[in-house]
Amino acid sequence: MMTKQVSDLLKIQYPIIQAPMAWLTDAKLVAAVGEAGGLGILGPNAGQDELTSDPVETAERMRQEIIKVRQLTDRPFGVMVATPRPGERIADNVFTREMLKMLFEAQVHYFAVVGSVNAELFDLIKAHHGLIIYRALTPTVADAKQAESLGADLIVATGRDEGGLLPAREYGTFTVVPAIVDAVSVPVLAAGGVNDRRGVKAAFALGAQGVYVGTRFMVTRESPLAKSAKQLIVDSTYDQVAEVSLDQRSITTKLARQFAQAFQQPSRRMNMDSKINQAGGLRPAMRLGNLDEGIVEVNTGIDTIHDVPTVAELVERLMTD
Ligand SMILES: Cc1cc2nc3c(=O)[nH]c(=O)nc-3n(C[C@H](O)[C@H](O)[C@H](O)COP(=O)(O)O)c2cc1C
Known part of the structure; x- marks a missing residue:
């Protein structure tokens, strides 16, 4: 094949x-x-x-x-x-x-x-x-x-x-x-x-x-993904993943939980990406390892990692x- x-x-x-x-x-x-x-x-x-x-x-x-x-x-x-x-x-x-x-x-x-x-x-x-x-x-x-x-x-x-x-x-x-x-x-x-x-x-x-x-x-x-973020992915399942904007999802770190809640409010749905950018995008948690201060973007298949x-x-x- x-x-x-x-x-x-x-x-x-x-x-x-x-x-x-x-x-x-x-x-x-x-x-x-x-x-x-x-x-x-x-x-x-x-x-x-x-x-x-x-x-x-x-x-x-x-x-x-x-x-x-x-x-x-x-x-x-x-x-x-x-x-x-x-x-x-x-x-x-x-x-x-x-x-x-x-x-x-x-x-x-x-x-x-x-x-x-x-x-x-x-x-x-x-x-x-x-x-x-x-x-x-x-x-x-x-x-x-x-x-x-x-x-x-x-x-x-x-x-x-x-x-x-x-x-x-x-x-x-x-x-x-x-x-x-x-x-x-x-x-x-x-x-x-x-x-x-x-x-x-x-x-x-x-x-x-x-x-x-x-x-x-x-x-x-x-990979240059922060060690703590690698471990978080290994330890997490898709049950701990949430949508944080119209086109981004994240494991529910402290900040991602806040984003996910805000995203549920109809008035906030459209502008979540700019909020995520203002918080530094992928850099704080994924590159620097400050898990509480950022998001950890993954696919839907992390149960198998x-x-x-x-x-x-x-x-x-x-x-x-
Ligand atoms: C954390 C993360 C960051 C990404 N950043 C980019 C990017 O900067 N440019 C891009 O073209 N695709 C980016 N992608 C998408 C990947 O290039 C690729 O299309 C995707 O990861 C494939 O799906 P998978 O994650 O299920 O393997 C990113 C994906 C992830 C998981």
Whole structure:
């Protein structure tokens, strides 16, 4: 059932991609995934524990992280790029512009493009001979088809089971994956709730040719997720998870409980994301380990996460019988 199309395309051993996660996917994790035979992807604020609002500095920090990956491994890896807002030109988005300039100079080849389909961005990456792994935040058949026609090499179908910013529709992994598989002819990667070997097999049974895994990779030895947050995930079940905004869920830390209560009030529903941002987003609890002061975002499958293996152990477990 597991075909070689994705691993051949990406020049890796197993069709498993470690999904980019803000603050939590640094050079050490990405290199470990590469060494284990998968593809690691650097995400926003990779390797950092403090934010900078400067676009040039943001790109420079990512450049340093890319150098670190290359010191640790000669295996392939990718970098996440957020698409400009619909209608916005790349030249007008200073963060995207600076990041792309650096990534092309650094000769990065694999781009996890996340957001709306953007012809200008796809063309630019293709002009630099880049490989595009496209992920819509809210997947639709129409977006997948358009991304394919613009040159996406792989398409990620994300179910609302996932951790991170949730798709805006009640579309679970079990239904979104076959819908996208039927709509495009490029290989599809299943994302959302793939935490063990059963999830990987289910993804392939649904027609996916690879898996795109976030939450499970956070709970590995090499991941920069704070130790206390790793332990909290191991110790928690889905009964301790609550929605804290329209598109975020968290284990019920002290702060997450307050957010979850506020989110229940109709007048507060819409603006919870800005409240979460003001509190520092994922950084306080997940990066710094101050569990009471932040949220811990996870997928719906944490009942099956029981330990903190090395990346190599995890990849072996997920990809082999
Ligand atoms: C804590 C956390 C942070 C995330 N941050 C990002 C991000 O910054 N950019 C992005 O494209 N996706 C982000 N994601 C989504 C992942 O890239 C991926 O789509 C998702 O984790 C897959 O589902 P899973 O968590 O069930 O494996 C994040 C996910 C998690 C759990």
